[in-house]
Amino acid sequence: MRRKRVPISLVVNGEEVFVDIEPRQTLLELLRDELDLTGARRGCEENFCGACTVMLDGVAVHSCSVLALQAQGRKVTTIEGLATNGQLHPLQEAFVEHGALQCGYCSPGIILSALALLSEEPRPTEEKIRDSLVGNTCRCTGYVKIVQAIQSAAVKMEGGAL
Amino acid sequence: MLIQHKLAIQAPLEKVWSFFMDFKNLGSCIPGLNELKEIDDRNYEGAFRIKVGPISANFQGRVTIVEMDQETYRAAMSASAKDARAASTLQARMSMNMQETAPGQTEVAIDTDLNVLGKLGQFGYWIFKKKASDVLDEFTACVRAKIE
Amino acid sequence: MIEELEYLEPASAEEAAALLAEYGDESKIIAGGQTLIPMLWQRLVTPRYLISIKGIEGLGTIEKDRQGSLLIGACATHQSLEKSPAVREGWPLLAETLQKVAAPQIRNLGTLAGDLCHSDYGADPPASLLVLEARCRIVGPDGDRWLPVDNFFLELYGTALAPDEVLAQIEVPAVPDGAATAYVKYCLRAMDPAIVGVAVMLSMKDGRCQDARIALNGASPVPYRARLAEEALKGWPLNEAHVDEASRLAQEQAEPMSDSHASAEYRSRMISVFVKRALRAAEERARI
Numbered sequence A: 001m002r003r004k005r006v007p008i009s010l011v012v013n014g015e016e017v018f019v020d021i022e023p024r025q026t027l028l029e030l031l032r033d034e035l036d037l038t039g040a041r042r043g044c045e046e047n048f049c050g051a052c053t054v055m056l057d058g059v060a061v062h063s064c065s066v067l068a069l070q071a072q073g074r075k076v077t078t079i080e081g082l083a084t085n086g087q088l089h090p091l092q093e094a095f096v097e098h099g100a101l102q103c104g105y106c107s108p109g110i111i112l113s114a115l116a117l118l119s120e121e122p123r124p125t126e127e128k129i130r131d132s133l134v135g136n137t138c139r140c141t142g143y144v145k146i147v148q149a150i151q152s153a154a155v156k157m158e159g160g161a162l
Numbered sequence B: 001m002l003i004q005h006k007l008a009i010q011a012p013l014e015k016v017w018s019f020f021m022d023f024k025n026l027g028s029c030i031p032g033l034n035e036l037k038e039i040d041d042r043n044y045e046g047a048f049r050i051k052v053g054p055i056s057a058n059f060q061g062r063v064t065i066v067e068m069d070q071e072t073y074r075a076a077m078s079a080s081a082k083d084a085r086a087a088s089t090l091q092a093r094m095s096m097n098m099q100e101t102a103p104g105q106t107e108v109a110i111d112t113d114l115n116v117l118g119k120l121g122q123f124g125y126w127i128f129k130k131k132a133s134d135v136l137d138e139f140t141a142c143v144r145a146k147i148e
Numbered sequence C: 001m002i003e004e005l006e007y008l009e010p011a012s013a014e015e016a017a018a019l020l021a022e023y024g025d026e027s028k029i030i031a032g033g034q035t036l037i038p039m040l041w042q043r044l045v046t047p048r049y050l051i052s053i054k055g056i057e058g059l060g061t062i063e064k065d066r067q068g069s070l071l072i073g074a075c076a077t078h079q080s081l082e083k084s085p086a087v088r089e090g091w092p093l094l095a096e097t098l099q100k101v102a103a104p105q106i107r108n109l110g111t112l113a114g115d116l117c118h119s120d121y122g123a124d125p126p127a128s129l130l131v132l133e134a135r136c137r138i139v140g141p142d143g144d145r146w147l148p149v150d151n152f153f154l155e156l157y158g159t160a161l162a163p164d165e166v167l168a169q170i171e172v173p174a175v176p177d178g179a180a181t182a183y184v185k186y187c188l189r190a191m192d193p194a195i196v197g198v199a200v201m202l203s204m205k206d207g208r209c210q211d212a213r214i215a216l217n218g219a220s221p222v223p224y225r226a227r228l229a230e231e232a233l234k235g236w237p238l239n240e241a242h243v244d245e246a247s248r249l250a251q252e253q254a255e256p257m258s259d260s261h262a263s264a265e266y267r268s269r270m271i272s273v274f275v276k277r278a279l280r281a282a283e284e285r286a287r288i
Helices: A027-034 A090-098 A107-120 A126-132 A144-158 B013-021 B023-028 B125-147 C013-026 C036-041 C078-083 C085-090 C092-098 C104-109 C112-118 C125-131 C227-233 C240-253 C264-287
Strands: A006-012 A015-021 A053-056 A059-062 A075-077 B002-009 B033-040 B043-052 B055-069 B074-083 B088-102 B105-118 C006-008 C027-030 C049-052 C062-064 C070-073 C135-140 C143-148 C153-155 C166-172 C180-186 C196-205 C208-217
Touching (some): A027 A053, A059 A107, A059 C104, A090 A144, A107 A126, A107 A144, A126 A144, B002 B125, B013 B023, B013 B088, B013 B105, B013 B125, B043 B125, B055 B088, B105 B125, C013 C027, C013 C049, C013 C135, C013 C166, C027 C036, C062 C085, C070 C085, C070 C112, C078 C085, C078 C092, C078 C104, C078 C112, C085 C092, C092 C125, C092 C196, C112 C125, C125 C180, C125 C196, C180 C264, C196 C264, C208 C227, C208 C240, C208 C264, C227 C240, C240 C264
Parallel strands (some): A006 A075, C006 C049
Antiparallel strands (some): A006 A015, A053 A059, B002 B105, B055 B074, B074 B088, B088 B105, C070 C166, C135 C143, C135 C166, C196 C208
């Protein structure tokens, strides 16, 4: 059955994107199904687990709970937008160095939450880091190494590169 | 969960029993019951709607009369109904008995064992008890209006 | 997700109310969508029309009026309120409470007004708004009306809003001079709704309580002011005997229920524990 589609435009990872979507589609579906950006994951679809976390105009959001229509004209950053010219972002490097991921399912979401935090607070306390991850669930790691990786990345990033 | 309800009706036992044994009568007094169709003398099919705020569910299913004893004025039935969209199932066993408490006064006791399975089961049972209680209150008022 | 959806963008709250009147049961207001969109996904609600109030001019503001009251527009997000210097300075109870709502991602988009309209007993803001004696400005096809927050929550998922009304603004009066406030929340996991959440406002003088306001959410199907507990404190020092009595009265007033987070009995017991903690927290701040 052919459903009505609506054209929207938004900026994804620095690039302007034009796409036709159904009004009922979420930002998560737009990213995964229309743009092949599968780093954002379907974890729960009840606005809880955070595996779908992306940045929308610089703040972390659960993309499963944003309508694609609501992203019209806005800037989205996904995990795919972090590395530059094949060089991993300091957060990504820190996650690798510190062993802050096991199955990796939650990692894109967590890294983006951390990026959102560090853009606002370059030297957060451990408590602040943990608070900022309340909307991201990790079943594997126990969060310890995640926090360490974020702290280590914060130090590296304060040098200048974001 | 167990829901117990009593109705006091100003009418003789026989009259109340006959009223209750005609399922069409009962059906007309249940708020939210959209449809009641007889399949045979023990089985009925129906649709039942409940609403909690903006959330409404439409349950379709079957009611089976398991026991009906004219001598002791007892009846029992079991029901099972599904709402595919809400991915939920209601299962209920109801037992009913009635007795004359005074000449021309009958007390009907209805005990329901209700289970809510699936997505709607995430809501605490208290909300279903409250809804059931609201339905039974309306049912009682309707039955009394029709019999008394 | 539901099959067909139309996204409407009215230019004013009055227009939004008119659309609600026109489409009735087939429509829902959407602002941040942090509660509505997951419900759409789970097909718990299936509107055909989403009436977005997000872009409506004037609905997103946070400002103070000439009486010093805080005026919160329907589209003000939890995050913008939590971070607002005016809120942090004048209504620290609100800033403290909103930080405890759900998670950052949800607070970034979800609106305080939307939270209230959902009327879920585990939400955190109601108790604080009850203590602050806030009012709601409600817009319908026939105009505006004001309603104290006290009368806004009727039942689980049910508010005093008529089917064709929109909550446009929340007004929070200035906190009385010298009053100390606190919100304590009990829940199992970081993102969970409150099993019990207690908001308190205390005015102390010479070691005695001049005025007390205590409100609870999470504990009962509808958030409530524990007025008997408040009366029991007035005029007395906050020693153990009086705090215990107040918490007992607050507990008695509740009609706790069992759900997937806690049993009714556990909730009931936690009411007394957390009313005491909230009173102690506010009292300490009163001393500073």
